[in-house]
Amino acid sequence: MLKLQNMTLSTRQILDDIALCFVFFTRLPLPVVDFRDRSLAAAIWAAPVAGLAVALIGALVYAVGTWLGLAAGPAAALALAATLLATGCMHEDGLSDVADGFGGGRTREKKLEIMRDSRIGAYGACALALSLLIRWSVLSQFGGPAQIFWALIAAHAASRGLFGAFMHLLPPARSDGLSVDAGPVSAETAIAGAVLGAVVLLALGFGGAAAAFILLGLL
Secondary structure (H helix, E strand, O other), X not given: OEEXXXXXXXXXXXXXXXXXXXXXXOOOOOOOOOOOOOOHHHHHHHHHHHHHHHHHHHHHHHHHHHXXXXXXXXXXXXXXXXXXXXXXXXXXXXXXXXXXXXXXXXXXXXXXXXXXXXXOOXXXXXXXXXXXXXXXXXXXXXXXXXXXXXXXHHHHHHHHXXXXXXXXXXXXXXXXXXXXXXXXXXXXXXXXXXXXXXXXXXXXXXXXXXXXXXXXXXX
């Protein structure tokens, strides 16, 4: 059982929340789970756990690549590609939408209209290219699979601990968006996610590389 101030979860609810975050944040196959008793807003504290799975996939691919004799650059590219496949590029999709909206829209309404367009514009394409290039260049500078492993955990696990805080503090941009469907995030849930992310950082020692990858993980 998990308790945090007014937030108390049974073992079943904890497992359901983790599974729900896996379904939302990844494309990893899971058995059919009944989520009728839980919402994304209530489960968002478990987002770092889903991020940890993505990090493990990337680190494993990098380790296999180097074991096969690949240099750091190609191995890092494969690791990055593996994380993109694991998440279904959902974060990259959001990044391109934001870049196109703020780059091409002058008013709030126009920005939101552009963001709803499924097509990628010049701003979105450039933002994606720069994001991938920066992440690949930083990944390729690490000395081996162990360093890649810790850096990926910092990016994909620790950074997701802030999702709940953003959803709690920031109002939805639209009345019919995903944030509205997810529901309001309580302060207790936001704190639980941030604490879980902080625990990951403490386990890593919060080195400079970890801090850099937290920022990159928010892209």
